[in-house]
Amino acid sequence: MQKKYTMGIDFGSLSARAVLVDIKNGLVAGEYVSAYAHGVLDSFLPATREPLPPASALQLPDDYLAALSESVKGVLSLTNVPNEDIIGIAVDFTSCTLLAVDENAEPLCNKEAFRGNIHAYAKMWKQHTAFAEAEEITRVAAERGESFLKRYGSKILSEWAMPKILETLRKAPDVYAAAYRFIEAGDWINAKLTGKMTMNYCMAGLKFLWSPTDGYPDETYFEAVDPALKHVVSEKLVPESEIYPLDACIGVISEEGAKLTGLRQGTPVAPARIDAHTAASAVGANSPGRLLMAIGTGMGMTLLSKKEIFYDGMCGVSFGAVIPQYYGYEAGLSGCGDIFDWCARTCSNAALEKQAADSKVPVIQILTEKAAKLRAGESGLLAVDWWNGNRSVLADTDLSGMLFGMTLQTQPEEIFRAILEATGFSARMVVDSFIENGINVDVIYAVGGIAQKNILLMQIFADIMNREIIVPDVEQACAVGSAIFAAVAAGSVRGGYDTLDEAIEVMRCTTGIHYHPVPENVKQYEILFKEFKVLHDYFGRGENTLLKILSAMRLSCK
């Protein structure tokens, strides 16, 4: 019998990656990466050279389409798999990455009238400009005792859909008025593939204040936030009837979708999902107690439970948002690899630059090698990893990074290691808070390029958490995860699977590296973690408001 494949496409912060996966064993037949031509817009708008406000992170939707087309065609040509053997396709995407589109799903930034309007562009997950709106949305919900608030750890983040939409309403009412839908970029790609605008349990549940049992917040709530926002759900969002559970099929590839990708018209398409969450299926984290850390520029964490437990500190819980039939909990770090990159481009010197140039490797690799030679605690440094704010457990994008313990002898690689350690401490804060609140953590998986490559980081994580960390032997866990969902969208009638559990059982990765804690390091990190927690609470919970003052000052000077 002819081999069958599914296609998973993972849209990250800088590129899209398409993989073709054998549905009988989950092996990757080929992959192709396509970078977004304009990357992340954080300083000015290319169309007008207009400077962007601080904390901006916009993208061009056309870049996504070009990357979609190139990556899918690329992997098809690379593997020579005929498109009739591809039985399903699924897309995962960074989230909340929000677009305002017209009734034809055309992004408003592509219209002449709006090309100079920053609110007409794709607002990336890491765009943090809507902080005031996020606070307002949270405050009004708290004042009204809105029940949805508890599902989000009592705090709505500026990264999410509603603050971004409210920001558009306030700062660009013409864009708001012209928007037929505000839609996640992942769902928008699906609209380009199928011709249908849909949503999914994952993004709707975790980024749009929706839940399968309670639906969206009431109109009276939105009216209380802003009278002009009253009808946002009925007028500006995908209707509830089009929000799909993750094991569904949302439609098939249209003629236009086929043209765009080279895939066969009629190929089933799965609901979109948040990138990091999708990795859970690739490693078999489809039952309670299996924590998945997806380590990239930031770090997404997902965990399942049969129980719906609310506590301040998790980012969100929603039924069926990660794996159907379970409550999916979301948490994470808002900075990780991007802080490591920051360190490499900010804490260097001539000797390191020369060494990197001589060895033809990036500075970050030299820093990693040097940091690996240090003992735990040797640097005498402690960092708090809030360069990009804190997602969990404080959920405060306004916080910023801290570094303690510098002497005249402090070396760049020591700062680098302290930053690696800081992400470990921060990750442990999240794990500990899950456990303290009654959500079991039995096994910890780490996926993503950094988890695969950075042995030092993974050992530090094992030492800090005093737990085994498993790094499954799957390089593109998000894309492979998507391919697994695609096999469910196809269903057994097309040679796929009828349930996600079946698909995962066959297609997941079963091998990997196990990192075990080193007792000597555990001891040192135990001491440092205690201190980290003190700093975390002192600077993060309002006793010392320095970071808020600094943030306000920085913004007011721009």
Place this chain on the structure above:
Amino acid sequence: MQKKYTMGIDFGSLSARAVLVDIKNGLVAGEYVSAYAHGVLDSFLPATREPLPPASALQLPDDYLAALSESVKGVLSLTNVPNEDIIGIAVDFTSCTLLAVDENAEPLCNKEAFRGNIHAYAKMWKQHTAFAEAEEITRVAAERGESFLKRYGSKILSEWAMPKILETLRKAPDVYAAAYRFIEAGDWINAKLTGKMTMNYCMAGLKFLWSPTDGYPDETYFEAVDPALKHVVSEKLVPESEIYPLDACIGVISEEGAKLTGLRQGTPVAPARIDAHTAASAVGANSPGRLLMAIGTGMGMTLLSKKEIFYDGMCGVSFGAVIPQYYGYEAGLSGCGDIFDWCARTCSNAALEKQAADSKVPVIQILTEKAAKLRAGESGLLAVDWWNGNRSVLADTDLSGMLFGMTLQTQPEEIFRAILEATGFSARMVVDSFIENGINVDVIYAVGGIAQKNILLMQIFADIMNREIIVPDVEQACAVGSAIFAAVAAGSVRGGYDTLDEAIEVMRCTTGIHYHPVPENVKQYEILFKEFKVLHDYFGRGENTLLKILSAMRLSCK
């Protein structure tokens, strides 16, 4: 009438600088700098390649002699002034830089038996290895209610003589036993010039627990610290009768001294003084209320008062220690220029390195230029400048640096500016504590190469303190200050002056740049200074012991 000159020689941390000064107007006829061949030993001992403990900072006394010889001969040859027109010489030195010598003033490290013993070398002011001894010396003094303790802000620092001597007694009893005298490097140079081992009011008063009225602490005190230390004063220190007030003449250049320097045998020699304190005379800070900041690798501050006021936070007060007839107060920052250098070699990147290489200037200059373009508060960063510990007002060498507010956009020049600002905040802490304790500060002078060159730093200081800062137009204030003391050592009989006030009136610098506070910046820095104070107290006064824990961990890992 033939012009007359005096010679001032300023021994800094890395080099000696000789200046020849016209005694009728204070103008510098010539100067010559000679670097110490071995610089600062902080990683290993050249004689044996033995690694040094952390916080070590040793030097080779022979380097001082070579620099003395070279710099004096250099300036003589440069100026062609005949040595009979040089009527006096004076040396200032970093302090406490301590040597163990035999009865011929030969440093013990030059003897075969001790060349491998780190305690036989010159222990620089910034050697911080004797912290345990400093604590013990302080504790025993506090327990016994020793009256001298209050003159030092209730805290004896590891930089000073007694902790260094106790460290030698404990860790190298053979060096202690063989030492005929423990002597300041400045006084040792004078011994090489004159053949006499003497001390001076400045170093004895501020670094040896001595005062003109109370003398040294009692033998019973030293016995309580360690029975073997009981006779330290009578057996190991220069006798009190040989401690000279600063306007005295300690002797004349010997035949050997003449050979060493090319100066005329019989030339009067002034008492040695601490380098930073000597600058006060060069700028005319010889009356109460005139605060002098000598900005170099660290920052020495001196201030005069008619009153003897004791408070925790100043480093020392001793009568006649800066200018005769006044109580001289000492305070300062243990890091300044060296932290800026740290930043330039630790917070850089490829672009900065390239720009520096292309422009053929050091990275620190590029950083300064870029930092000067930022507005106060724009970086959103706040640093606490304890990279080398805190000298005033906490007097704690165990503290370390901190940096707050980093985002993914934070640039190296922003960190650099935050560090400049941190030294300004720290300096203001000292100024404020003088004033709060009833010691007036009316005028602030800044001297030293950094004060001369770094316009940005001086403006930041003026803005942070909300006061005028005067940078007198004297490049080598310490060396010129020494030359003024040399004119007093000569006395009017030799064409010099009989009082220091007379000499200062004629020879001091009267021109300079005045930095005035910019109201907009003052406002921003007022906000940040309030936060700085909170951090200062929280991390510096025991509420949060993180920095102590980090320091202990760093040391235990070495």
